[in-house]
Amino acid sequence: MTSTTNVSAGLTAEHREQLMRVAREVSFDAGTRLFEEGRRADRFWIVRTGTVVLDMRVPGRRAAVVETLGHGELVGWSWHFAPYVWHLGAEAMSPVRAYEFDAEAVRALCARDPEFGCAVASWVGRVVADRLHASRARLLDLYAPYGGGSPV
Template identity: 45%
Template structure:
């Protein structure tokens, strides 16, 4: 395995992915390092990268007028950040900020889309793994919303 393939294979999100598909993913990847406080993604920017966090923590944030950047979720090693490269118009919807030193594998979104177009089985394999993470994050968001907006005690 190449140096990038190894961390991809070890990430929970890609557990069980076909080895030939893993090699194709690795061909779209490069290593990236972000110091604490650096932005991995900025809302409104072109969405062109999927980050697989190998070390550190990343806060997913939203700008709220009069409050500034509000963290919505914090993810760590083994998590992925940056979904917008999958969907036109390919613009980032949230900020993603390194909370600590972050080492990640950066997968080029245009490269991935091109490989998915050439090999639909690859696209299905990868997107079905990523969809599982999306479902888990949506469920976690739902639980947080229930905590904030739950039914008041009617007693």
């Protein structure tokens, strides 16, 4: 878990409080699908306990796990960017307790308070950048010749 994906590292105390005012506590049993790739992204979560995997569909095969998320991490960023469609799927790998947020309500808060909106956009952007960087590193580990050195 990188610190910038953790909500406490991504928002000031004031902005965290603002966000938490619209949170609701939810629980998921192991094996519960939180969302499916290609469907409408209308909410997001911050994990309190448990583990959630992000996955992507692979034609003719089981979904490929892209990342594993745990305590304090943001699950879902597609809600923040039009057209608000999930780019991946997500499943609870263990019992999960989380804070759930209605995306439309959070976007409305962002529109009403530009400072809050900027903070949320920066936080979500860092999460996306961290996950892109982690994915790139995994791809290099898998496919780069001899551990990713320069081509011969």
